[in-house]
Amino acid sequence: MSSASLEDPRVNSTIVAAYRAKTPGSADLAAQARALLPSGIAHDARNLDPYGTYIARALGPHKWDVDGNKYIDYFGGHGALILGHSHPTVTAAAAAAMADGTQFGASHPREIDWARAIQRLIPSAERVRFTSSGTEATLMAVRLARAFTGRQAILRFKGHFHGWHDQMTSAYTNHYDGTATLGVLSDVARQSVLVDPGDLAGVDAALSNNPDIAAVIIEPTGSSFGQVPVAAEFLHGLRRLTSLHGALLIFDEVVTGFRVSPGGAQVAFGIRPDLSSFAKIVAGGLPGAAVVGRKDILDYLDFQVSAAAGREKIGHPGTFNANPVSAAAGIACLTILAETDAVAAAARTAADLRAGLNDALTKAGVAWSVYGTSSGFHLFMNPTGRAITPHGFDPGTAAFNELKTQDPRLNNRMRLAMLTNGVDLNPRLGGFTSATHTAADIAETVAAFSEALAMLKTEGELP
């Protein structure tokens, strides 16, 4: 998103100067990292100009950088931390598993308990296959769909993210025409059928005209955790149309899983997908993921069933599949989500936060809006200058590219201004709440947001 040219060092920005003054330790580490790592980072979302913060430790809703600055964290481990950082029960479970050994090269009891903990919350999980990341989970989901249906193509929605494997790269932030992104085989890219989010007639037409579509895959609350929301009727329509045309429905619940409700989006919307992918929360904030779903589909991974059916099995190794430390953390986390109010608590906090941030926008006279559902929030920066009020904006009235458009430099300045005021948002200027954020955190965040808006005004970035 941001690039080296966003913050020209010759341009005097009080926001950049304040950020630099607060974070000299991060600046030093970033300079070292740039000699070792492309852009000095390990994930595109950590790219920030002039540099990102280096975090030393984190607890609950807070994290502290190497200079000792405290931040209220809404990055939320890319959505993995619904129980906040270092939850004591999850940490103790992982530590105990670590002491027992991290890699047995064999099955272990915790993987059975982990699958049961998933099944307890996700009724569609007749079978569970563990992978190491959400990317691997959606990769396996589409491979299973192709094997099961004997078809090649996958229907995807523009702007939806399903990890970074080859078939998922076009039409996420660019290449909306379906052409291959750099380094991806054009023959692979061609097997994605791209439809505008929310366009059920488009899905119907695509499935009717192309009998080679194996599956429809969707982020079930809309792309980027509902930054571009989709209606419940749309999801029900997808269920109906995929069944009608013999294609599979894949819910990519890597973010929504165990967050939209303890049973994910599928339980919240009362829809049973054929396959689902989970990651992040499923492993309690450690690396780990799963593809789950119908037994007759996951049977394509099963040695005995495949042999009995006289067909080839899908191969699936993976050194750290169901690793015992992630399994222990996952079991602990999912058990808490099943037995407490944590998911609802995080959602209530997000609703308070959205309301407070919209109050701040109203007071500042800025025609932006903060919206979202469950434990998420998104900042709409109104790129086309619509006549909206912060509290009154309905994202359902905007096209997906309008909701996703942000001025890169304004975005960068806003993020720096929020960091300077002690709040870490994600790169889209939204984020996740956890069950550990308190009313005091929300009040502090709203005050920081007001201050950031004032800084942007002082710089002439906002009228």
Ligand SMILES: Cc1ncc(COP(=O)(O)O)c(C=O)c1O
């Ligand atoms: C909806 C969705 N699917 C898949 C992925 C990929 O997961 P991972 O980063 O674990 O590979 C992500 C990651 O953010 C995601 O948000």
